[in-house]
Amino acid sequence: MSVTFKVNGVRHTLDIEMEMPLLWVLRNELGLTGTKFGCGVAACGACTVHVDGEAMRSCLTPVSAVENSEVVTIEGLAAEQGAAKDALAPIQAAWIAHQVPQCGYCQSGMLMAVSALLKENPKPTDADIDEAITNVCRCGTYPRIRAAIHSLSNA
Structure with missing residues (x-):
């Protein structure tokens, strides 16, 4: 079967199994590897993306649901938030200013969850x-994450 949806403003029609998790469609079919596989049970949040503006864990979301x-x-977060091309x-920017990432593995999902919040x-x-924000950061940078969020909310 085929499924049609937009990813980062680009329309895609794919002939794939409808129960395939969105995460694997994004990574393996579309080559968008910024969304990470963490736990596979929607507990850690590394796979968080936005679907129609809502934060959603893509590891358990079947592609048919989108x-x-x-x-x-x-990869499309900056454009979604109205940033200039390549900005x-x-x-x-707040994440960098507050030196949030250590290993960085969870951060794409964390950024997506925080931007939705x-x-x-x-x-x-x-x-x-x-x-x-129920995403898990194994490095424990929660104080920096909180500081970055507050810097944005006080701007």
Whole structure:
């Protein structure tokens, strides 16, 4: 069967198995490797993307669930947030300014989850952040993540 959806503004029609996880479609079929495989059970959040503006874990989302949807990956985050071509999204700049990443593996998913939070709640409290951001960072950079989020919400 075929499925049609947009990824980072580009329309794709793919003849693939409809139950294939979106993560594998993005990585293996479309070559967008910024979205990472972490746990495979939607617990860690490394695979977070936006589907029609909502943060979604792509490792358990069948590609059939995104038919006629707009998917944004980390590669399209800056454009989604209105950054100029080849510029960073404000959230990416905040991540650098606060030296958030250590290993960086989880950060694409973390950035996607945080950008969805800030879209919904531009000035989150610590409690709001704790409730909304359930992504796992094995390096434990949570204080830096929180500082970067607050720097954006205070801007």
